[in-house]
Every structure is written in C-alpha cells, then in structure tokens.
Amino acid sequence: MKIVYTPTHAAHGVKSEFDGVRPIPAYEVPLRAENVRTECEARKLGVFERPRDFGLGPIARVHDEAFMGFLRNAFQRFQAKHGRDVVEAFPSSWPARRLRQIPGQDIDGVMGYYCFDTATPILDGTWAAALDAVNCTLTAAGHVADAGDTAFALCRPPGHHAAQDLYGGYCFFNNAAIAAQWLTDRGRRVAILDVDYHHGNGTQEIFYRRSDVLTVSIHADPAWAYPHFLGYADEAGEGAGEGFNLNLPLPFGTDWQVYEQALGVALARVDAFGPDVVIVALGLDTYAEDPIAKFRLYKDDYFKLGARLARLKRPVLFTMEGGYNLEALGIVTANALEGFLNR
Ligand code: OKP
Ligand code: ZN
Numbered sequence: 001m002k003i004v005y006t007p008t009h010a011a012h013g014v015k016s017e018f019d020g021v022r023p024i025p026a027y028e029v030p031l032r033a034e035n036v037r038t039e040c041e042a043r044k045l046g047v048f049e050r051p052r053d054f055g056l057g058p059i060a061r062v063h064d065e066a067f068m069g070f071l072r073n074a075f076q077r078f079q080a081k082h083g084r085d086v087v088e089a090f091p092s093s094w095p096a097r098r099l100r101q102i103p104g105q106d107i108d109g110v111m112g113y114y115c116f117d118t119a120t121p122i123l124d125g126t127w128a129a130a131l132d133a134v135n136c137t138l139t140a141a142g143h144v145a146d147a148g149d150t151a152f153a154l155c156r157p158p159g160h161h162a163a164q165d166l167y168g169g170y171c172f173f174n175n176a177a178i179a180a181q182w183l184t185d186r187g188r189r190v191a192i193l194d195v196d197y198h199h200g201n202g203t204q205e206i207f208y209r210r211s212d213v214l215t216v217s218i219h220a221d222p223a224w225a226y227p228h229f230l231g232y233a234d235e236a237g238e239g240a241g242e243g244f245n246l247n248l249p250l251p252f253g254t255d256w257q258v259y260e261q262a263l264g265v266a267l268a269r270v271d272a273f274g275p276d277v278v279i280v281a282l283g284l285d286t287y288a289e290d291p292i293a294k295f296r297l298y299k300d301d302y303f304k305l306g307a308r309l310a311r312l313k314r315p316v317l318f319t320m321e322g323g324y325n326l327e328a329l330g331i332v333t334a335n336a337l338e339g340f341l342n343r
Helices: 007-011 030-042 065-082 107-114 126-147 175-185 201-207 256-273 301-310 329-341
Strands: 002-004 016-018 023-025 047-049 151-153 190-194 213-220 245-250 277-282 316-320
Touching (some): 007 030, 007 126, 126 316, 175 201, 175 277, 213 256, 245 256
Parallel strands (some): 002 151, 151 316, 277 316
16 A cells, blocks of 8 residues: 655644634644554555656646635735734634625625635745645655556645635645546546544535545534534535535444445445545544544454455555544554555
C-alpha cells in the first residue's frame, strides 16, 4: 500500500476553537497526523511517499473560485482589520434565515458567509496545508487509478464537511470529493463511503444532484450531533441524484454490533453501484474514548472494519478525516488499515 504524507500539514497548527461556551484547546491538531504516521511506520503498513503538486485545477472542479480566492488571503485580510497580533481568524456573524446570502466587502461578513461554525480557525499556514492535503489525496488517487492499488492519504486538515463554497468542521477543501471528481474525470466510476462519526455534509452536498458519484455516510444522528443541519435518513439525493445518496444515522452508544449492521447496508449499496474505486473517508472518532463523540467502537473493532471493507474486493483510497483521541488515533487507524490489508 502507498501512504502519501507531507509535513506541510503542520503549517495549520491550530491552537484553539470555540465550543459555543468558551475558547478551548483545539482537537484538530498536527500531532494527530504525526501519531498516525509513527504507528503506520512502526507497523510497516506501506511505502511512504510525498505528494506531487496538482495545482488549483482539480480543486476548482469542486469548489467555487471565489471561495478559493477567499481562503487564499482570508488570514491576511483578517489581520489587516483586527491586528497583527491575531493568530487565528474566526467568523462572528452569519447569514442565517431571512438574512441575505451575500458576502459583502468586510472580512467579517465574508468569513461568516463562507463558514458555518466556530470550530475552524484560519491561520497563516492554513492555505498551504489545505492545498497539500489535496495533493496528498490526489497523489494517492493516482496510485489507485493506475495500479488498482490501495492507497492511504495521510493528510490533514480533513475535508468531508467542506462544500463547494463552505468551510467548517475543521475542513477547508473536500479532499475526498476532489479525488472523486478527479477520478471521474479520468473515466472511473467512484463511490464514497464516509465512516467518520460526523455526517459528511460537504461531500453529500457536492454530489447531491448527480448520479455519477455515489455518496454513503454512516454517522451519529444529526438530531443530536454535529453538524446538526444535514445527515438525516430522508436525504436521498435530488433530481438526477435521487437514490445516489444514502445516510445511515445511528444513536449515541452505537457499538460494533449495531455499527456492523449499518456497515452491511452501506456496503451492499456501494457494491450494487459497481464502482471502479471506493473512497473511504476514514474518520476514527467512532472510537469509544473519543473526546468529542459518543459511539462505542473499541480498538479491536477497527480490524473488523478494515476486513469488512476488504470484502468489497475493489480498489480503495483511504482519506484521513476525524479522530481526536491522541493516544489511540494511530493505533485505531493502523488497525483499520491492517484489517483491510490482511484480507
Ligand atoms: C470534524 B470531523 C461540539 C462542537 C463540534 C466540531 C466537530 C467537527 C468534527 N460542541 N465541533 O467530522 O471529525
Ligand atoms: Zn468527525
């Protein structure tokens, strides 16, 4: 297996987020990727390589050009208004219901227009890190497309909450969606299976009106969990996309026995779609001791998750998404990959 990694991710060295009550230490930190790298290296799970540079073209196939322009200089604009001492830029005002959906010219308005939460600061190095996370994912996608091989994009920031012109949930560019579009542009039929604890609202939205890319997500019921406003079971796709999105929301406390049943349903749908490539948005925050999630999967369960994915017998591109227990993240990620490889 190829594992594509770059130290550039550390340029997005987030220190804080707002949980709606008070500023708290960030969960989505560089140490996450480093722990995963260390564990995958120690267990010799694959051949490490650095990403190639794909430029902005593949990103523009998914994201809005104005959104990309905004991300590129958002931090500088925020600092110019709020002071050079500011190290993390947050929105403070949003175009909620009955307000007009226009960004305006002021950076605080623009930021609220493009962002949907208070958990996702933009830093000086965010643009560079987000860009290289895409490069990691596309480099890995190239291996899957060329060799029919398995590859792991060991990248951060994650991507599945980011939509065409929206960022949040620690995500800026939707790495998995950009890879899906890139592979589709090269004639491959792609399904995305999102196993992160949180609904992949960005991925769903990007392909919601299309039948050429299947999106399936297993996640905590949005009636009780972030991202709150998307991810219900009745969201099946629209227009040509009707029937090409499947949401499997699960209750708090979901353990492997319950999870496995949803996984079976998800995999049956993926298999019926007949994809050439399956992109697995590999969030590991389903782990029982995750600090921000409420499922009950244990370390050994991730071997079973990987093994179950292997039974698809299709080329898989793994992209790293959530998972915030720093002690366990490397282990559970490696367990999932090892369970897959030892099929
Ligand atoms: C990103 B990913 C809870 C706030 C939730 C944001 C969670 C983002 C998860 N008070 N904070 O899907 O792992
Ligand atoms: Zn998550």
